[in-house]
Amino acid sequence: MAPGSTPTIRQRRFGLELRRLREAAGLSAPAAATALGTDRTNISNIEAGRYGISEERVRRLASIYECNDAALVDTLASMTGGRKPGWWDEYRGKVPPGHLDISEIEHYAVRLRTLQTSHLPGLFQTEDHARAIYELVVPRLPRLEVELRIAHRLARQGVLAGDEPTPYTGIIHEAALRMQFGGRDVSRAQLRHLLAENERENVTLLVIPFANGAFPMVGDSILYAEADNQHFDTAHMDSPTGPFFFDLPTQLENFRLRLDLVEQAALTAKQSADFIRAVERDL
Template identity: 30%
Template sequence: MATRQSPTVQRRRLALTLRKLRERAGFTSVEAAQRVDHDGSWLSRVETAEVRPHPNDVRALLALYGVDDDQAEAVIAVARQAKQRGWWQRYGDVLPDWFAAYVGMESEASVIRTYECQMFPGLLQDEAYARAVFQAGPIPLREDELERQVSLRMERQKILTGDDPPIFRVVIDEGAVRRVVGGPDVLRAQLNRLIEESTRSNVQVQLLPYSSGLGFDGSFVILDFPPMPAPYPDAAEERMVYVGTLTGALYLDRPAEISAYATAHEQLQAVALGPKPTRDKLLALTHELVK
């Protein structure tokens, strides 16, 4: 398992695992909840990750489902991890719940695939560019809120250079890298940052040029999570698609939804420039900004 364990991911894993174990044991959620001295709606909220169950309640459920010994202890360990606080929670004053969920999942992802059509990916933005993005955003921010948002974005980027970094696969539309956010100097510095980051062994950046004649209406992220090791009884969640909106987000985990976005990302990669031609194109754009 990755060393970057996130309580958000563990809570979702626990919810999915408990649901699958209950269904395998042949109980309805109401029946199982009542057998462990809870009201009928409690377990439904646990199985949708709305409620963090106490490890003792998890132990009782596992006993009911016939799961014991090492497998039970592995699930209970995840239940304990799910009750911890994530580092991002200290940004709760500027971090809405719908995005906190994403930051939590991003923190443990083993592979992150993204397509960006409007701006540089947040994980690869430099500080000046990130500040300009927030300043130009449709929702006005106070100065202190803006600086907290920039600080949060910079903090998120540490996953790419820390222990056990995720593989990061980026396809970015040419329109995004040409949009002069913050002015020519800010954009040039950001282009140089992208060139530098793209040389990391775990980061791959591909530019989708205008000449490809292809695009995709909307940015998205696909998150892959590391598998659970034995003796955990169920692999649970392995992949999630995130689609952000102005005031919320979509978290898609149905197989058909994941397959559609995975196919879209593969098609975008296929027609985008390769990593080396992408760096050459980005470097040429920095020269254009000097003129």
């Protein structure tokens, strides 16, 4: 069996959880390989997310590691069965890998929570708004790359629609609402689109006005993707050098706590919708 291509963030998380189970059991990679009837290289590649593994072998490993967390084992087993391509694979090699990882995380999430302090959430950006953002990238991106990134960003928005749309709670600071990308007309159209998307039953948008003062994580932007099993929650933050992903239990617990506190600092859903309308009228 040859190693697969560069593993995605979800494949790496799968392998990481298996490694954590092995280490918690106090077993070395060679010992685990012997018990499974394979070699150490295979165990290393599985734990790095480079190899696929069958559901039967996952459950066998869980038994070897004496894992009694049935929900965790079931979740790991559900992640096997081959590496089926997602819609985002169409963009592989065309947009940065981190963009694809975000798409994958959003696709498999059972709930999404975000905090945006200077940009509007990507899942609600219009084509013109997104284009205005990408045109500010330094050094300037080639035109084709800009169009590919815009197409990918718009395709991501599918998680909020369809027969089983993902529940979404977005916290937006007033600064992000008033930041004009592309000029007044583009900004007004963007805010109207935001209000229209806020009508979805699965979408809750909450605004933090300047008047509410400071709050935890002020200045930060975060995506928190909840999974079927909390072991596989993922937090994502952007940086000038690319995305950072967080998956340690203590990190995730901290992000959940801080997002809860930030929600308490925001207006109610109705007040937030009225506030967005007022900002749109001010433009």
